[in-house]
Amino acid sequence: xxxxxxxxxxxxxxxxxxxxxxxxxxxxxxxxxxxxxxxxxxxxxxxxxxxxxxxxxxxxxxxxxxxxxxxxxxxxxxxxxxxxxxxxxxxxxxxxxxxxxxxxxxxxxxxxxxxxxxxxxxxxxxxxxxxxxxxxxxxxxxxxxxxxxxxxxxxxxxxxxxxxxxxxxxxxxxxxxxxxxxxxxxxxxxxxxxxxxxxxxxxxxxxxxxxxxxxxxxxxxxxxxxxxxxxxxxxxxxxxxxxxxxxxxxxxxxxxxxxxxxxxxxxxxxxxxxxxxxxxxxxxxxxxxxxxxxxxxxxxxxxxxxxxxxxxxxxxxxxxxxxxxxxxxxxxxxxxxxxxxxxxxxxxxxxxxxxxxxxxxxxxx
Numbered sequence: 106x107x108x109x110x111x112x113x114x115x116x117x118x119x120x121x122x123x124x125x126x127x128x129x130x131x132x133x134x135x136x137x138x139x140x141x142x143x144x145x146x147x148x149x150x151x152x153x154x155x156x157x158x159x160x161x162x163x164x165x166x167x168x169x170x171x172x173x174x175x176x177x178x179x180x181x182x183x184x185x186x187x188x189x190x191x192x193x194x195x196x197x198x199x200x201x202x203x204x205x206x207x208x209x210x211x212x213x214x215x216x217x218x219x220x221x222x223x224x225x226x227x228x229x230x231x232x233x234x235x236x237x238x239x240x241x242x243x244x245x246x247x248x249x250x251x252x253x254x255x256x257x258x259x260x261x262x263x264x265x266x267x268x269x270x271x272x273x274x275x276x277x278x279x280x281x282x283x284x285x286x287x288x289x290x291x292x293x294x295x296x297x298x299x300x301x302x303x304x305x306x307x308x309x310x311x312x313x314x315x316x317x318x319x320x321x322x323x324x325x326x327x328x329x330x331x332x333x334x335x336x337x338x339x340x341x342x343x344x345x346x347x348x349x350x351x352x353x354x355x356x357x358x359x360x361x362x363x364x365x366x367x368x369x370x371x372x373x374x375x376x377x378x379x380x381x382x383x384x385x386x387x388x389x390x391x392x393x394x395x396x397x398x399x400x401x402x403x404x405x406x407x408x409x410x411x412x413x414x415x416x417x418x419x420x421x422x423x424x425x426x427x428x429x430x431x432x433x434x435x436x437x438x439x440x441x442x443x444x445x446x447x448x449x450x451x452x453x454x455x456x457x458x459x460x461x462x463x464x465x466x467x468x469x470x
Contacts, residue, residue, distance in 0.1 A: 216433035262448025299354030
C-alpha cells in the first residue's frame with residue numbers, strides 16, 4: 106500500500122528583551138514523504154494560509170503582546186503556530202491546528218501553551234497573576250515534616266505521562282518485560298485520541314490509522330495495556346522523522362470520589378518543568394511547590410527534583426475536578442522533541458508515612 110504523509114507549518118515567532126524587540130520571524134516549513142515498502146523519499150510543499158487566517162493570527166499576536174506589556178513585563182517570547190497534517194492511504198485524513206506559546210524567562214519563568222481558540226484575556230491574566238503571586242510567599246529555609254504529597258492536575262498528568270505512559274510504549278524493547286498487574290485504586294488511565302480542544306488531539310496517526318482508546322491502567326482490576334501501531338499511536342514531530350509509538354491525550358477516569366487530604370503537613374506540587382523516564386525511575390523537575398506546615402503556615406520551596414518508582418502511581422488517590430493541560434515543551438523521545446500531548450486529569454495525593462512508599466521515593470533539594 107502506498108502511504109503519503111504531508112506536514113505543513115506556518116509560524117510567527119516574536120521575542121522581546123528589556124522592552125525592545127529582538128526579532129520577529131515569520132516562516133513556513135513544509136514537506137512530505139511517501140512510503141512504499143522500505144523506500145522513503147522526501148519532497149517539499151508550501152503552506153499558504155489564506156488572508157483571513159493570517160490576519161487572525163496577527164491580531165491574536167498583537168493582543169498577546171499588548172497584554173504582556175500592560176502587565177509591566179519586558180522580557181518575553183510569543184509564538185503562534187498553524188499546523189496542517191495530511192495522511193493519504195486508501196482514504197485522505199486531514200487535521201489543522203492553531204496554537205499559542207508564551208514564555209517569560211528567568212528564575213520566575215512562566216510558560217503558557219494552549220490551542221489558539223482557548224486564549225483570552227481573562228484566563229491568561231488570571232494565570233499570570235497567580236504565577237507571580239506565588240513568588241511573594243515566604244521561602245522555606247528549614248526541614249520539612251511531610252505526611253502527604255499532593256499534585257495539581259497538570260503535575261499529576263506529567264507524572265502519569267512519565268511513569269505510566271512511556272513505560273507502556275510498545276516500541277521500547279523492555280516494555281513487555283515491565284507489563285504486569287498493578288495495585289488497585291480509585292482511577293483508571295486511558296491514552297485517547299482526545300478532544301478537539303486538546304493540543305494532543307490525534308484522530309488519526311501519521312500512517313493514517315484511526316485512533317482508539319487504550320486503557321493503560323485499570324484501577325479496578327490492576328490490568329495494564331501497551332500502546333501499539335494498531336491503536337493509532339504512530340506519531341512524528343514532522344515529515345523529517347519516522348513515526349514512533351507516542352502518547353496522545355492521557356485521560357483519567359475516576360471510579361470513586363475521594364475527599365482532598367488535609368492541608369497541614371502536605372507538600373503540594375504546583376508546577377513540573379520537566380520529566381524523564383529511564384526505564385527504572387521517573388524524575389520530575391519541580392518548578393513550584395508549596396509546603397503547608399502543621400501550624401497552618403504556607404511556604405514556597407526552591408526548585409527540586411522528585412525520583413520515584415513508577416509502581417507508586419497505583420498507590421495514589423485521585424480527587425477533585427478534571428482539568429485540561431499540556432506541557433509547554435511537549436514530549437521528547439529520541440531525537441524527536443516537542444510533540445504535542447495533553448492531559449485531562451484531576452488532582453492526586455499519596456500518603457508518605459507508609460514504609461512501602463517512602464522506600465520508593467526520593468526528594469533532591
